[in-house]
Amino acid sequence: MNTKYIDLINQTFDFPQEEFALKNKTLEFHGINLMELVEQYGAPLKFTYLPQISNNIQRAKNWFAKAIENNNYAGKYNYCYCTKSSHFKHVLNEALKNDIHIETSSAFDIDIVESLKAEGKITDDTFVISNGFKRAQYVTNIARLINNGHKNAIPIIDNYEEIDLLSEEINDTFKVGIRIASEEEPKFEFYTSRLGIGYKNIVPFYKEQIKDNKKVELKMLHFFINTGIRDNAYYWNELTKCLKVYTSLKKICPSLDSLNIGGGFPIKNSLAFEFDYEYMVDEIVNQIKLVCDEEGVDVPNIFTEFGSFTVGESGGAIYEVLYQKQQNDREKWNMINSSFITTLPDTWAINKRFVMLPVNRWQDSYERVLLGGLTCDSDDYYNSEQHMNAIYLPKYNKDKPLYIGFFNTGAYQETIGGFGGLQHCLIPSPKHLLIDRDEAGNLQTTLFSEQQKSEDLLKILGYAK
Structure with missing residues (x-):
C-alpha cells in the first residue's frame, strides 16, 4: 500500500x-x-x-519577441517592473540587469528612482511610468525628476486635476498617459475601478485638457485589470473596449503611440498550476494588431507592468x-x-x-x-x-x-x-x-x-x- x-x-x-x-x-x-x-x-x-527574477523577465521578453515576429507587429515591447511588489534594493538591482523599465505608485518611489539613477542603474532613457492618485508630494517628486532631465518619465493621469497640478510644477513640456477606469468583474462590490478615467470620458478629456495644451503631449493609454491577464471572456471584453478607445484617440492624437496593458501574469500557486503564457501573449498582440488594422491606425508600442510575475517566484x-x-x-x-x-x-x-x-x-x-x-x-x-x-x-x-x-x-x-x-x-x-x-x-x-x-x-x- x-x-x-x-x-x-x-x-x-x-x-x-x-x-x-x-x-x-x-x-x-x-x-x-x-x-x-x-x-x-x-x-x-x-x-x-x-536569479529567478531575471529568469522570469527573460521568459516574458522572449514571449513578446516571438509574438511580435509571428504577427509581423510593427511596434516595440517594453517590460516594466512594478516596484510596489517589492521595493528592496536587491530586487531592483537584479531586475535592472535585464534592460527593463520602472512603474511607480507613490511619492517615495521617485526617491528610489533617483537613487538608482545616481548609481547608474538606470538612465534618462529608462521609462518611469508613474501610476496612482497623485498627492502633492508625488506631483512634486515627478516634476523634479522631469525638470532634472528625465524626459522618459510619463505620469499616468488618474483624475481630471492632475494635468493642472503637474503643469504648475514642471518647467517645460512633458509627456503623459491616461489610465482607463476599467469595469470590474461581477464578483466585485462596485462596477468601475476607482482609478483612472471612464471609457466614455477619455476622448472628451483629451479634447478639453490636452489637445490644445502646448505643454502636454499624450503618449500612452494605460489599461489595467485588477485580476490580471486571464484567458476569460471578461479580460478579452475589456481589452476590446480599451482598443476601441485607443483607436479613437489615435485618430485625433498623432503623438499617442503606446499602449500599457497593465495587470500581471499569474504565478504558480500549486504543483498543478497550468497557464499558457505564450498563447496569451501571442493572442494579445494579435488582437491589438487586428483592431488597429481594422481602424486604419498604426499599432502602438506595448508596455507591460509585471510585479508579482517578476519577483513572486x-x-x-x-x-x-x-x-x-x-x-x-x-x-x-x-x-x-x-x-x-x-x-x-x-x-x-x-x-x-x-x-x-x-x-x-x-x-x-x-x-x-x-x-x-x-x-x-x-x-x-x-x-x-x-x-x-x-x-x-x-x-x-x-x-x-x-x-x-x-x-x-x-x-x-x-x-x-x-x-x-x-x-x-x-x-x-x-x-x-x-x-x-x-x-x-x-x-x-x-x-x-x-x-x-x-x-x-x-x-x-x-x-x-
Whole structure:
C-alpha cells in the first residue's frame, strides 16, 4: 500500500518539476538544498532566490519577441517592473540587469528612482511610468525628476486635476498617459475601478485638457485589470473596449503611440498550476494588431507592468512544526513556529494560496492536518477551509522534526507585513536570506536581515531608546 508522502505527491502531480526536486530524500528548490539552509540558519526563515527574477523577465521578453515576429507587429515591447511588489534594493538591482523599465505608485518611489539613477542603474532613457492618485508630494517628486532631465518619465493621469497640478510644477513640456477606469468583474462590490478615467470620458478629456495644451503631449493609454491577464471572456471584453478607445484617440492624437496593458501574469500557486503564457501573449498582440488594422491606425508600442510575475517566484519561507494539537476527533492542528498573518499576510487577507511542501520526511506516512500560526488570532491559519485542497503532510512525530516550505512568496508579503516593524502579538519577523549564483553557477548565500529581537520591538513601542 502506498502510504508515504512521496507516493501521494507522485500519484497526484507531475513530479519532479522544473524548480522542485528531491535529493537525498529532502526537497530542493531551484537546486537549493533547503535542509542545509535550515541546519545552518534555523527556522523560521525567509529567502529570496535572485536569479529567478531575471529568469522570469527573460521568459516574458522572449514571449513578446516571438509574438511580435509571428504577427509581423510593427511596434516595440517594453517590460516594466512594478516596484510596489517589492521595493528592496536587491530586487531592483537584479531586475535592472535585464534592460527593463520602472512603474511607480507613490511619492517615495521617485526617491528610489533617483537613487538608482545616481548609481547608474538606470538612465534618462529608462521609462518611469508613474501610476496612482497623485498627492502633492508625488506631483512634486515627478516634476523634479522631469525638470532634472528625465524626459522618459510619463505620469499616468488618474483624475481630471492632475494635468493642472503637474503643469504648475514642471518647467517645460512633458509627456503623459491616461489610465482607463476599467469595469470590474461581477464578483466585485462596485462596477468601475476607482482609478483612472471612464471609457466614455477619455476622448472628451483629451479634447478639453490636452489637445490644445502646448505643454502636454499624450503618449500612452494605460489599461489595467485588477485580476490580471486571464484567458476569460471578461479580460478579452475589456481589452476590446480599451482598443476601441485607443483607436479613437489615435485618430485625433498623432503623438499617442503606446499602449500599457497593465495587470500581471499569474504565478504558480500549486504543483498543478497550468497557464499558457505564450498563447496569451501571442493572442494579445494579435488582437491589438487586428483592431488597429481594422481602424486604419498604426499599432502602438506595448508596455507591460509585471510585479508579482517578476519577483513572486523568487521567494520562499520555511517553518518548523512545533507541536500537534488534536482538538476533536477530526481536526489535527500542526502549529508552526511563526505566524501566517505576519509573515504571509495574503493568506489571511485575501485567502491567497502558495505552493506548500514539506522540506523533509518525504519517505514517511502522511496525514491530513490544519496549519496554525502562533498568534492568539483565530484567523492565523492556513487550511482546507480557506483553500480548495486539503493539506496533507508527513505524520507528526515529536522525535522527528518536520519543516515545511511555502514557495513563490516573493511579492508584497514583506511590505504588507510591515518589514522591520511591529508584528501582530509581537511575533518577530524571521531572518531573511539572499541566494544568488556566481559566474560558475555556484550558490552564494548571504544574510540580509536577522530575526527581530525584543529590543527592536521595544524601541518602536517607546519602552527603550
